[in-house]
Amino acid sequence: MSEVTTNDPILRVEHLCMYFGRGEFVKKAVDDVSFDIQKGEVFGLVGESGCGKTTTGRTIIRLYDATSGNVYFKGKRIVAGTYAYKQEIKELKAKIAGKAKDGAALENKLSEKEIEEANKRIAELREMISSAKKDHKDARKHGDVTQIQMIYQDPVASLDPRMTVKEIIAEGLRIKGVKDNDYIDKKVVEMLETVGLVEEHATRYPHEFSGGQRQRIGIARSIIMDPEVIIADEPISALDVSIRAQVINLLNDLRASMGLTILFIAHDLSVVKYFSDRIGVMYYGNMVEMATSDELFAHPLHPYTRSLLSAIPLPDPESEKGRVRIRYNPLVDHEYSTETPEFREIVPGHFVRCTTKEFEKYQENYNK
Numbered sequence: 001m002s003e004v005t006t007n008d009p010i011l012r013v014e015h016l017c018m019y020f021g022r023g024e025f026v027k028k029a030v031d032d033v034s035f036d037i038q039k040g041e042v043f044g045l046v047g048e049s050g051c052g053k054t055t056t057g058r059t060i061i062r063l064y065d066a067t068s069g070n071v072y073f074k075g076k077r078i079v080a081g082t083y084a085y086k087q088e089i090k091e092l093k094a095k096i097a098g099k100a101k102d103g104a105a106l107e108n109k110l111s112e113k114e115i116e117e118a119n120k121r122i123a124e125l126r127e128m129i130s131s132a133k134k135d136h137k138d139a140r141k142h143g144d145v146t147q148i149q150m151i152y153q154d155p156v157a158s159l160d161p162r163m164t165v166k167e168i169i170a171e172g173l174r175i176k177g178v179k180d181n182d183y184i185d186k187k188v189v190e191m192l193e194t195v196g197l198v199e200e201h202a203t204r205y206p207h208e209f210s211g212g213q214r215q216r217i218g219i220a221r222s223i224i225m226d227p228e229v230i231i232a233d234e235p236i237s238a239l240d241v242s243i244r245a246q247v248i249n250l251l252n253d254l255r256a257s258m259g260l261t262i263l264f265i266a267h268d269l270s271v272v273k274y275f276s277d278r279i280g281v282m283y284y285g286n287m288v289e290m291a292t293s294d295e296l297f298a299h300p301l302h303p304y305t306r307s308l309l310s311a312i313p314l315p316d317p318e319s320e321k322g323r324v325r326i327r328y329n330p331l332v333d334h335e336y337s338t339e340t341p342e343f344r345e346i347v348p349g350h351f352v353r354c355t356t357k358e359f360e361k362y363q364e365n366y367n368k
Helices: 053-060 083-096 112-141 165-176 181-194 199-203 211-223 241-258 269-275 293-298 303-310 317-321 356-365
Strands: 011-020 027-037 042-046 068-073 076-080 148-151 229-233 261-266 278-283 286-292 342-347 350-354
Touching (some): 011 053, 042 269, 053 148, 053 229, 076 112, 165 181, 165 199, 165 211, 181 199, 181 211, 211 241, 261 269, 269 293, 278 303, 286 293, 350 356
Parallel strands (some): 148 229
Antiparallel strands (some): 011 027, 011 068, 068 076, 286 350, 342 350
């Protein structure tokens, strides 16, 4: 794999799928999601609860094994879903044996030519699985995944109550193999001061801190690994409004001082607009719209995006009285019976999941 250039994204997600369950009970938490993030950029990921935002972040960092799709970090593949390949092999073997998915005998068995093509496809899939396993092993061996760290939504549940702050923050270094206690103590103090805490906090336990302080501890735990990418999974949603600004400002300062690239997952659209360079909107596991922050708020095209933006409360009582809430009903707003929607570029840099008919409509109405 060639080295990443200045024009290449630091993180690229291609057709990522994460399904839970098996057979008829499968739940498509993330379904064919693609996006990329440039070095130093903040990419906001928004959508309602259960739309797949957190699952996307957890799959990128390999807390989940992707069903299919790929994730590239600095040009190297660190995630490769193999479950879909294995399922296809299973189905092809069944067809060769003259059986359907449910094990029943097929009426029309494969011809010799079709069996030859099926075996050829099986060989290709096995090679793809082998390549994926090698990339996974290499990513772990060279520490590529450790250059991506995560800040979790719940600052209480994400911190072990039986460990001191020092042990929590230093855990990543110890797992990495660092054994110099003096170096670890120095780094822990440095990280505490970086996130606005003090050296005395190192010997305390998580329950002795406020929610905002716990989140700062979580941030310190992630940046001690000197990452290049941070996945911030709704880092302010569990905090008081007055504390949220402090955490956002801290992340902004770290972004500038450490050159961090951030995948920012959140519900609060007003915060996402302030903090993000580009925004992706997710609905039921799909990415439905993606554009720069200013562009998305100025020209929301997908009905779901317009519905989300209409729900933002206004700090003006008079304007709030006249605010019209847009309701999104996918059965009414779309016609997908004749064509499957695709992610299309309406104007440069502005993508929407739509059919050909909707694509033409969005282009026609863009500046109206």
